[in-house]
Amino acid sequence: MSQETARSTEQSASATLPMLPTTVVGSYSVPEWLERLKTDFYLHRISPAHLAEIHDVAIKAAIKDQEQAGIDVVSDGELRRDNDIDYLLARIPGVSITDTNKAYYYDYYDAEVPEPLATSETSALGLVDDFVFTRGQTDRPIKFSFTGPFSLSRRIRKSAYSNRADLVRSLARALNAEARELVAAGATRLQIDEPFLAGYPDDAGLAIEAINLVTEDVEADWALHVCYGNRYARPSWEGHYDFLFPAVLDAEVGTLVLEFARKGYGDLALFKRYPWERRLGLGVIDVKSEEVETSEIVAARIRRALEVVPPERLIVNPDCGLRHLPAFVARAKLKAMVAGAAAVRQELSQPKQATAEPSAPALTEES
């Protein structure tokens, strides 16, 4: 598929999105056998060519799963990536990783930046190939995610920058060049993930500044995902989203994708307190629990969010990536999510008086 065709396909698919569209955050269930094969690659037991073929097959299956579940905007499941950090860091020119052996594929490397990163107008990370492959597998709109500069910087142990903020900005510029190439290749929905930000709430301003460097002059529908971490299916931090505001109001993104299902919906009150007039990606699926939500629970969660965000600004998604869930659980959760969204969509399409469901209790700051 040519880049022009890809762009055209993407745009035509976008036009057909329903109200309360469903999507994923990015990663998809990584089967145990795939983890073993990925680890085998790092132990030099299989070749890069074999691993690439394995990834192709796994991504096709992941997309098929999402399509069959009825997800409106799908992803490649990030199945090529060893983890959220190294897949990008290892490709950024100037980032040095001395020891590239891993006992387990998901481990983090020790990365350093011995010299200030060179500024480049061209992409170097190879994400375009990933996107083009994905585009060739589905007619549905695609969301393409990558980890943001702030989180990437937190895994760089030592750098030539005396000021960490300068390192974050340099990483942002590298990602900006990549984003430009992705859009040129036909990507229309890009998402920046900042899984480490919640651990450094005082740095929200810097993170948002860097996100705006990534999105600068890139004509895409941008989303920003901030969660409390999903490393090994555990939260890395606990807290509330207060720290994001008001800084996030300055972010040049159209959608804020947040974790709610595990933590509760109390932080929805922030959207009453602050003037966020853009879209909210509402986490309705707890990705840290294998217990499958019912569609009724999903619908109730959506209804609750509708008290503070109008339906045309609400997107329905899991709390975070599904990578740690067994495939059968991930499939069941996505189906429940789609069914829950469909139920609320139907309610919204009915005349007001026909709505039988009682509304959820009024949302308060404490709820």
Added chain:
Amino acid sequence: MLVEVRPSKKLRGARALNLTACLAPILDALCEDSLDLSRLRLVCDWVQYKNNFRDVIDVRPILSPAKQNGRAAEPDDDKLEIAIDLRRCADADLADVVRDVLARRTEPEGLQRVYLEDWSRGTTSRIWEFNSLYWRFLGVWEKATGRLYEQALPGGESDARNIAGVHELIKEMFLVWDDLAAHNALPDELYVIELGVGNGNQAKTWLDEFAKLDAEHGSEYYRRLHYMMCDYSEHVLSSARENVADHAAHVSSFALDATTPMTALGFLRYKVFLVYISNVYDNLPTEDVAQIGGHTYHAEIRAYLPKAGAARIAERFGVESHKLVGTIDKLLSLGPELLVDALSANFGEVARAAEFWMAVWDAVKLEERYVPMTGLDLYEIAPGVNGEMLRPMLERHGDVRMQVSNGAIASFVDTLPLLHPYGRLQCHDIFVTDPHQYRTGFLGPGKYDGSIVNWVNGPLLQHIGRRKGFDVGYAPFAHRTGTNIVTLTAQVRD
């Protein structure tokens, strides 16, 4: 024939074992037999537990993988392992013993042994019912032996009560809490859990010292502290509660199985700053796996009483021989107190029932055989943990036999979700920390009073912990020398 001598350190020094003297009569006797020696493994251990489940020489069939796959196997397809306890070799006429055990292979089953169960992988063996009985009726056992459990421990007391260790741990927690408080991220409630609380001495020491150090620290953490005492036995919890009565407002107690803490404590998911465990893992059910000649096997076991020993017990307690197994069944299901009511003619008082219990326990042995595993991924080590976790150890260390520590792993993986992102699990126990130890030492099972002890598979716990996002480290217990106790610490990594 392969001969594996594990206690290699015993072969040198002033009190060196005369290996030639041990092996020569065994090899002579083996050569007299028609056994296919090319299919024979001879493994020599030094079983350091005075009370154990082994004979001086045991025979363990190695079943053929072909049989497991449903294909017809040749009658002589099975290999054989002969296990020798070198510690007891000087006390036996080894050639005779070998002739005897080889002759027994062709005898009808049960001629020389009274079996208490059918073959099992280990965790479901009846020996764990004895272990459970011990903890349920610890008071009866202690009364019968005239010795408290802690006195049976090396050093005469649990390492859990070491003040220096307690201080170090509490001060490290204060540092974490101070930092979280500075970032407005310290929860209102500060949870600490102890699994396997015993008599409550550790809890009392810990709480006393915590209150004292907190008063010095001046942060009022004690006011926010909730100490959750957990144990298998309500009876034990009851006496532990009395022991910590001074801290009653800060202590809750839960009767739970250490292998499934989340069943009772699920509401504390991601909230607990410290889970403290001492001498629990080594006493939880385990299975053994072995890698032999490129195949992976379950080491299946079957508990039995030697026929002569069983007859002596039956006679001593006036039990008809054919009713002995049924009487043991009653002991295990009812306990010694109710056994007196059920069989008053044999056991007039609890002390007599306790004597019967101890006599049977002393006589119980284990027969073993190796059964091929059909696939690591099909083997459930513990809920949510399959045998693939064993692969790195099995692939890296060649022919090796080891405990899987199923109970310890079940407990470990069901405890980790409780931990706050800045929480830690600390566990004092006897851990294997280097897989090489499986080649050089005997690591269980042994009998420890009325309970079972197995060294815990530390590398496997470490590997599983890593796959769940935790750094798992081992260090010799820092606050007492000359102890086998190792401290495991698990904390979130990255």
